[in-house]
Amino acid sequence: MSRTALVTGGSRGVGQGVATALAVAGWTVYVTSRQGTGPDGTIAVACDHTDDDAVAEVFARVERDTDGLDLLVNNAWAAPRGFGGFSDRFWERPVDDWDTLIDVGLRAHYVASVHAARMMVARGSGLITSISSFGSRGHLHSVLYGMSKSGLDKMSFDMGHELSGTGVTAVSLWLGLIRTELLLSLGIDEFAGFSLQRAEDPEFVGRVIDALAGDPDLDDHNGHTLVTAELGARYGLINNDGTAPDSHREAFGGGPLFPPTAAAAESLG
Numbered sequence: 001m002s003r004t005a006l007v008t009g010g011s012r013g014v015g016q017g018v019a020t021a022l023a024v025a026g027w028t029v030y031v032t033s034r035q036g037t038g039p040d041g042t043i044a045v046a047c048d049h050t051d052d053d054a055v056a057e058v059f060a061r062v063e064r065d066t067d068g069l070d071l072l073v074n075n076a077w078a079a080p081r082g083f084g085g086f087s088d089r090f091w092e093r094p095v096d097d098w099d100t101l102i103d104v105g106l107r108a109h110y111v112a113s114v115h116a117a118r119m120m121v122a123r124g125s126g127l128i129t130s131i132s133s134f135g136s137r138g139h140l141h142s143v144l145y146g147m148s149k150s151g152l153d154k155m156s157f158d159m160g161h162e163l164s165g166t167g168v169t170a171v172s173l174w175l176g177l178i179r180t181e182l183l184l185s186l187g188i189d190e191f192a193g194f195s196l197q198r199a200e201d202p203e204f205v206g207r208v209i210d211a212l213a214g215d216p217d218l219d220d221h222n223g224h225t226l227v228t229a230e231l232g233a234r235y236g237l238i239n240n241d242g243t244a245p246d247s248h249r250e251a252f253g254g255g256p257l258f259p260p261t262a263a264a265a266e267s268l269g
Helices: 013-024 052-065 083-087 097-101 103-123 143-163 202-213 228-235 262-268
Strands: 004-007 028-033 043-046 071-074 126-133 168-175 225-227
Touching: 004 013, 004 052, 013 028, 013 071, 013 202, 028 052, 052 103, 071 103, 071 202, 097 103, 097 143, 103 126, 103 143, 103 168, 126 143, 126 202, 143 168, 143 225, 168 202, 168 228, 202 228, 225 228
Parallel strands: 004 028, 004 071, 028 043, 071 126, 126 168, 168 225
Antiparallel strands: none
């Protein structure tokens, strides 16, 4: 029986690579984008993730067309006006940066997760993943970017708590530097101090998610924030060119915020 996945924001970048890898692995993959486009081998659906009714219709279609949803990959994202504005400090940026980085980068993930959980809990199984970032641990890009990613980690942590015992797992994923077509087109060897040779292909992230979904110990990760490069090493996965991506854990000062480290837990106890 084919497993069904929904990848939001799947027309390019990370979402496109994830959707492509899942399709290659045999998943039935639905992808959303504003334009209604997606990679070959997937089912593309037009959706504006700021429109709750449109999001509800996407999940209703999946429910009508399939035996149920097995995997949600929350990846929808919208850049603020003038993406280069990330070099400006928060008080130098328009306040409506909130509308993209929080409303799309956080709220849309919550809305999709609500619909996914309703379908998955009824079946007693499923995985909800949210594409987060080391920007939760250290400053990256902007104040609102960090707020949105920290929010995703906390969202997954608390969803995991409430999903306990249902058979459904929620996690957030910290990706490293991603070798998108745009980044590779710049003809550079490193970005923000990180080597492109040791960065992650978008398809690598998809292979990691595929392996995670099939992990017999998946429930042990419920509510956790996981590093994709480290999961790849655990599952023996590599990039398209055979390289193994580096984890950025050390560069950003340690492990995820959720769950707390053993030392932190002991100090609280």
